[in-house]
Amino acid sequence: MTQAASQTAYNAAIEETLIAVEDALDECDVDMDYERADSVLTITLEDNGTQVILSRQSAVQELWVAARSGGYHLSFKNPGWLCSTTGEDLPTLLDRVLSEQQGAPVSLGL
Incomplete structure (x- = not known):
């Protein structure tokens, strides 16, 4: 696979993953907010204000x-x-x- 093809596959996998996480958050019973800005998805747990952040790292093709x-x-x-x-x-x-x-079980069902 060429580097360009590899980068294209990575970008598609990241986008699909972030959309799946957003959809799972919408369906989850736990009170969480999320915001997506470009390649960063920030999940905020409403009970305590803590965050979990998912970010695309294109240079190393990681999440x-x-x-x-x-x-x-x-x-x-x-x-x-x-x-x-x-x-x-x-x-x-x-x-x-x-x-x-959260201090309690959370299952996104991904």
Whole structure:
């Protein structure tokens, strides 16, 4: 795969992922707000005001997740995003960090 084709596939995977996360947040019973500005999706837990931030890192073709518990770098490995430090896939990682910050179970159903 050429670098341009690889970048195109990465951009498509990121966009699809961010839309899926937004849709899951819309359906979630937990009171969360989100705002998307370009390549950054900020999720705010309304009960305590803490945030989880997902950001596109095009230069390294990763998706970064920033949470109170730390920063996580995920690479796209078919069929999904995998964290280089924890080995978690994106749905597992997001459910975990959102649950930790909420102080109660959160399941986005991704």
